[in-house]
Amino acid sequence: MSQNGAGVDLDTSLGYLLKEASSALRAAMEEVLRPLGMSVTHYSCLELLAQRPGLSNSELARGAFVTRQTMNVLLQALERDGYVTRPAEAPVGKALPARLTPRGRRSLEKATTAVRSVELKMLAGMTEAEQSAAFRSLRSMIHSLRDTNAGP
């Protein structure tokens, strides 16, 4: 085990561990959201709108790490089901600012409770200092990976 020195060695690869953790988190979130009939992207969209009302479709897409097109499909469904409202015309440009309806806010409440339990479980076993260290590490990774090829 862990004999290969030339490769990337999955056992000691931070990238692999990152994917593993992310996968575990996603699975845990899906598990608690399924009883509420909500997907992770679905929840992410509502949570983003709760914290930053008026985000456009494209901004929501970036915040949820999906494409504009995917978020558009979701937003249309959320709008049709009365969780979200968008003006018929753009106040400026083409961007339509989306907002939660009372129904959307109510739906989000339960989901937030469920998701927070997952987040707490994930943080269990880590001291405050370790959590800070994790936070800094992830921020550093994200920063280093940004603009992979920003050459001339």
Add this chain to the structure above:
Amino acid sequence: MSQNGAGVDLDTSLGYLLKEASSALRAAMEEVLRPLGMSVTHYSCLELLAQRPGLSNSELARGAFVTRQTMNVLLQALERDGYVTRPAEAPVGKALPARLTPRGRRSLEKATTAVRSVELKMLAGMTEAEQSAAFRSLRSMIHSLRDTNAGP
């Protein structure tokens, strides 16, 4: 900004940061693997086989965080194109141990070089101690999230 105390607050959520980092890593890997005509799952499969020859389809699926069915589709393509070989009959049970062909090994070499550059870029700006801390943090998160509902 960060005014909401009731929600999960994306700006301070380790879960959100985890997803962001994972997303950035995946994008960076896709970028360097695309010129080689290889997807991330494609690469993951080859890397797994290089480090643990004889893994079965199901084991590869778990290692690459996809379903058996998805990995099966990939494996059949890899076998058809001569990157991987599997015996016609299972030596024991139903599991077919897969192995890299010389061609598969050669293909993996270039990919590994590309992926390692991404991993190094991701680690840039972190001290050895910080890397260790990140490693421990991620391990802790994974452990805490395992077996969410293992109750009776």
Add this chain to the structure above:
DNA sequence: TGACTCATGTCAGAATTCTGACATACCTTG
């Protein structure tokens, strides 16, 4: 003013991944 660039919303089709289901093989338990 006019040409150019960039971001956005949206439609349509393709590609990928997943869920459901079935048959088979091993292992445990009584």
Add this chain to the structure above:
DNA sequence: CAAGGTATGTCAGAATTCTGACATGAGTCA
């Protein structure tokens, strides 16, 4: 030994997500 439980490979269809493309609105610059 028989029965139940678990794991595997695989097929088929559904659902999700992505890529490609187009038109529109706003800002930039000569």
